[in-house]
Amino acid sequence: MRTVAEILPTIVGLMVAVGVLRASGFLDFLSELLAAPAEALHFPAELIPLALVRIFSTSAANGLLTDIYATCGPDSPEGILASLLIRCTESAFYTMTGYCTAALIPKTLCTLAGALFATAAGLAASTLLAGWVTV
Secondary structure, rough: OOHHHHHHHHHHHHHHHHHHHHEEEEEHHHHHHHHHHHHHHHOOHHHHHHHHHHOOOOOOOOOOOOHHHHHOOOOHHHHHHHHHHHOOOOHHHHHHHHHHHOOOOOHHHHHHHHHHHHHHHHHHHHHHHHHHHHH
């Protein structure tokens, strides 16, 4: 219980921040900004908010996944890629917050770099796998 009490403020802060980003329209702005590079990488622009939010929060990403299923359908190419993306990546900041706070690790720069690299690898793997599935 002591560990939960120590990390609860940070976790609540992350969830509130993701909610604010989603409600403010900032995620839509980022989607428009990153649409051209995403299309060059054969990544649908509709899934950019999901990829960004997944780095911060699994719960918020699951909400976006439900929206994608409602809009595009779960069996659509976007739905398949979204499903793979959710399972091939990790909520890096949420996980780092929990583990590094509980273990009292003050220096997390290398951990963050590794987590973001792993997320990019998961994003690339899910895109490749979805390409195989939808061909």
